[in-house]
Amino acid sequence: MKILHTADWHLGKTLAGYSLINDQAFILHNLKKLLKEENIDILIIAGDIYDKSVPSIEAIRLLDNFLYEVTTETNVKVLAIAGNHDSAARLAFGNRLYQSQGLHIIGEFESTLPKLTFADDFGSVNFFFLPYFSLEKAMHVFDLKFKNLSEAFTAIINHNKPNIKTNERNILIAHGFFSYFQQVKNAFSELDVIDSELPIGGMDIIDIGPAEFFDYIALGHLHCAQKVAKDHIRYAGSLLKYSIAEAAQNKSVTIIELKEKGNLKVKTQQLATLHDLCVISGFIDDITQNPQKYVHNPADYIFAKLKDNNVVDGMFRLRQVFDNVLGLSVAANEDINFDAVINKELKQDISGMFKMFFKELTNNKLDDEYLTIVNDVIKDLNK
Numbered sequence: 509m510k511i512l513h514t515a516d517w518h519l520g521k522t523l524a525g526y527s528l529i530n531d532q533a534f535i536l537h538n539l540k541k542l543l544k545e546e547n548i549d550i551l552i553i554a555g556d557i558y559d560k561s562v563p564s565i566e567a568i569r570l571l572d573n574f575l576y577e578v579t580t581e582t583n584v585k586v587l588a589i590a591g592n593h594d595s596a597a598r599l600a601f602g603n604r605l606y607q608s609q610g611l612h613i614i615g616e617f618e619s620t621l622p623k624l625t626f627a628d629d630f631g632s633v634n635f636f637f638l639p640y641f642s643l644e645k646a647m648h649v650f651d652l653k654f655k656n657l658s659e660a661f662t663a664i665i666n667h668n669k670p671n672i673k674t675n676e677r678n679i680l681i682a683h684g685f686f687s688y689f690q691q692v693k694n695a696f697s698e699l700d701v702i703d704s705e706l707p708i709g710g711m712d713i714i715d716i717g718p719a720e721f722f723d724y725i726a727l728g729h730l731h732c733a734q735k736v737a738k739d740h741i742r743y744a745g746s747l748l749k750y751s752i753a754e755a756a757q758n759k760s761v762t763i764i765e766l767k768e769k770g771n772l773k774v775k776t777q778q779l780a781t782l783h784d785l786c787v788i789s790g791f792i793d794d795i796t797q798n799p800q801k802y803v804h805n806p807a808d809y810i811f812a813k814l815k816d817n818n819v820v821d822g823m824f825r826l827r828q829v830f831d832n833v834l835g836l837s838v839a840a841n842e843d844i845n846f847d848a849v850i851n852k853e854l855k856q857d858i859s860g861m862f863k864m865f866f867k868e869l870t871n872n873k874l875d876d877e878y879l880t881i882v883n884d885v886i887k888d889l890n891k
């Protein structure tokens with residue numbers, strides 16, 4: 509059985525005012541081609557399918573078309589869960605009807621995880637659906653108090669264990685911030701730290717340990733493709749680069765080839781995109797005179813880290829050479845040591861703080877005439 513694992517599509521997302529809908533349509537078209545080329549049996553979408561709980565019409569149309577084409581043109585079964593960006597109830601609309609078409613969308617979290625079984629030459633493969641859940645939701649569903657999400661997740665796994673045939677192949681689809689606490693514990697054991705001092709068990713991070721017996725865990729939420737300590741526990745990463753911080757990441761989908769129990773092959777595959785997202789660094793004059801030196805496709809999404817200290821019309825000048833400029837930063841602001849500034853500010857009076865604030869915003873000194881006005885205002889306020 510061949511499974512393609514993706515997550516975090518964030519359909520309908522905008523980036524600095526630019527709609528990414530054409531980029532998303534382009535990459536979904538390529539994903540559909542890949543499903544056919546690779547003879548994929550199962551497509552997993554591990555949550556955050558939409559960017560907003562009430563998605564845009566364009567985003568709904570794009571998903572509707574994609575799902576229609578995949579389920580009618582191929583034999584691929586689509587298995588999807590809701591992420592924290594999705595509205596569980598809205599995403600699940602029609603799901604009982606769609607199941608007969610090979611489309612399984614699980615929106616709402618339930619204590620007994622919905623299970624779906626497919627067979628191949630090696631026997632049964634069971635898929636378990638764990639959509640995004642909050643601590644409150646887990647406590648409500650179980651009618652129990654949990655200290656954190658990790659405790660709730662352990663309860664979910666223990667509750668479902670009797671339904672899991674461990675001699676068969678089992679796959680968990682989940683959305684959340686998972687980590688492997690045992691690895692952290694091992695790293696700290698050398699430092700002679702007692703359990704209660706470990707920097708783990710935070711409210712939001714969930715220990716995947718109790719679920720490691722699954723043959724594969726298809727995760728969504730973190731946008732960088734990665735394994736979680738073990739090769740069979742993986743984040744597929746987002747479909748596209750969705751923030752400037754993701755500019756250096758290689759986006760991919762994950763393909764899993766399941767053979768007999770205990771035998772699986774995992775690989776990642778990149779998909780062609782309409783535009784790349786690039787962070788470039790240089791002086792404004794050089795960038796605008798030699799744009800090809802910085803970006804090979806002028807239509808890419810560009811964020812410019814300018815080495816100049818002060819640029820008045822930077823965005824205007826960048827937009828004359830690049831189609832899609834997301835923003836810029838200037839060297840003067842880059843170099844500010846904010847901790848030092850804050851500590852210094854705390855020791856200053858209000859007019860001193862205002863002088864620094866003014867300098868930070870404008871890169872100019874507040875002249876005496878204005879300073880007198882500011883001081884008068886402060887005096888008035890103090891009365």
Ligand SMILES: [Mn+2]
Binds near residue numbers: 591728
């Ligand atoms: Mn998420």
